[in-house]
Amino acid sequence: MDESSLSKLSFEELLVRVRVGENAAREELLRRCLDRVGEWTEEHREQAAKVGARPSDITQDSLLKAFQNLDGFKGTSEGAWWAWLRKLVKNQAFQTYRHGTRQRRDASDTVPLDSEEALGARATERSPSQMTAHQEEWRRLLSGFGLLPESQREALSLFYLEELPASTIAERMDKTPKAVESLMGRGVRALRDYMAEEPDAEGLLSPEVAAIRNAADAAFCKYLRRREAGEEVDPEAFVTEHPDCAEELRGMLHWMLRLRALDPSRAS
Secondary structure, eight states: OOHHHHHTSOHHHHHHHHHTTOHHHHHHHHHHHHHHHHHHHHTTHHHHHTTTOOHHHHHHHHHHHHHHTGGGOOOOSHHHHHHHHHHHHHHHHHHHHHHHHHHHHHHHHTSOTTSHHHHTOOOSSOOHHHHHHHHHHHHHHHHHHHTSOHHHHHHHIIIIISOOOHHHHHHHHTOOHHHHHHHHHHHHHHHHHHHTTOOOOTTTOOHHHHHHHHHHHHHHHHHHHHHHTTOOOOHHHHHHTOGGGHHHHHHHHHHHHHHHHTOGGGOO
16 A cells, blocks of 8 residues: 555554554554654653753654554554553653753762761851852752642651651551651652652653652661661661662652751751
């Protein structure tokens, strides 16, 4: 079938041909997708620019993944196809931004979490610019903290600012210790994403990223329980015990520690 004939096919007819491996049909489907996917990726232009990417990069990567993983589309209608493809584009935009911010954080991630530098330890003297940067980071962290749901703010405040044990927090909030751990885990991840200016990933995570986040959540709960038992836990050593989710876990623990270290009321 020539190109002009393919262009007259309905989406459903075209998809059948694509699924049986007709190269010309794949090219026609790709042609039909280009403009719409390009419009969708333009919505992420500002986000992409922050990490040196372009909408066209997201367009190309999204379409490549779509056609490489065509088996992942189980629908048969055109409407279902566009909904599936748009979700894939959003996921690719998120992954592009996440990869870019990961590269920017690489240098800071090499600093041990419990070092004076990572904790923002106060030097005997600070320049005006250092003081301004410190205050600005605290204001931003406080702003992100204020956006958290009330229950997450309460749990984090009681644990990190008032230094209450998780069991006491659970009693005060009338929740189970496991529920309190979950609240704190979601809270510090939201802070990490906010401080890194990462977009909301709700519903957009690939199975691989979701697995990493689940592993980090489990490790974070383990960290809290060891602290609850009175153990002195070295944060960086703890991160190295969990290589499969090290970056995600390090980010969560980093902003957990910064909550206390950045508090100007603790300044000497």
